[in-house]
Amino acid sequence: QVKLVESGGGVVQPGRSLRLSCSASGFTFSASPMHWVRQAPGKGLEWVAVISPDGNNEHPADSVKGRFTVSRDNSKNTLSLHMNDLRPEDTAVYYCARQRVRNGQNPLDVWGQGTLVTVSS
Amino acid sequence: DIQMTQSPPSLSASVGDRVTITCRASRSISSFLNWFQQKPGTAPKLLIFSASNLQSGVPSRFSGSGSGTDFTLTISDLQPEDFATYYCQQSFFTPYTFGQGTMLDI
Numbered sequence: 001q002v003k004l005v006e007s008g009g010g011v012v013q014p015g016r017s018l019r020l021s022c023s024a025s026g027f028t029f030s031a032s033p034m035h036w037v038r039q040a041p042g043k044g045l046e047w048v049a050v051i052s053p054d055g056n057n058e059h060p061a062d063s064v065k066g067r068f069t070v071s072r073d074n075s076k077n078t079l080s081l082h083m084n085d086l087r088p089e090d091t092a093v094y095y096c097a098r099q100r101v102r103n104g105q106n107p108l109d110v111w112g113q114g115t116l117v118t119v120s121s
Numbered sequence: 122d123i124q125m126t127q128s129p130p131s132l133s134a135s136v137g138d139r140v141t142i143t144c145r146a147s148r149s150i151s152s153f154l155n156w157f158q159q160k161p162g163t164a165p166k167l168l169i170f171s172a173s174n175l176q177s178g179v180p181s182r183f184s185g186s187g188s189g190t191d192f193t194l195t196i197s198d199l200q201p202e203d204f205a206t207y208y209c210q211q212s213f214f215t216p217y218t219f220g221q222g223t224m225l226d227i
Binding site for chain 1 (some may be wrong): 159165166171208215218220221
């Protein structure tokens with residue numbers, strides 16, 4: 001069964017750091033680009049970042065560039081989002097998602113259940 | 122960045138109705154357009170990928186069309202479980218931007 005499970009969310013003060021994790025199972029993790037997507041309370045979906053299958057390339061959204069870093073450990077089937085200098089506007093449910101790349105098609109086809117990050121003093 | 126404009130923002134319909142949601146990209150994205158359904162408190166679910174391909178397990182009443190900049194999601198014979206929020210997303214170029222969403226209610 002293909003599955004993604006996020007963890008690490010919680011309440012954090014502005015300016016502090018937090019690391020989210022996403023544990024993958026049921027598929028060849030090392031072959032899949034992986035993404036983070038977030039959703040502020042009552043708002044729409046916002047793409048956050050992507051990392052290549054080998055972990056050598058990452059691309060963050062402008063809204064988090066310089067503050068958030070994506071990494072992965074293919075030996076442990078784990079994706080991470082390192083969030084620094086957190087701001088109240090980073091408050092959101094954070095989802096990890098697998099990108100399926102096949103026959104020229106590349107949707108985000110598997111999503112975790114999400115983990116809530118609240119940035120507040 | 123590629124901007125995705127979805128319309129309408131909200132839509133009221135009845136069971137059995139046929140509804141159409143549109144998504145427009147600020148520039149051509151070929152067929153790299155995906156549709157998601159999201160219900161409150163749950164993760165998004167992939168419905169349609171590459172503009173017109175039905176994801177495995179998704180009922181055939183869902184269909185997608187379009188290419189370039191203009192795309193549509195059509196739901197035929199609405200069922201009670203279809204009342205949710207729908208998002209388009211382009212996967213042509215990072216950042217993989219989403220539309221603002223369309224809330225479909227009864």
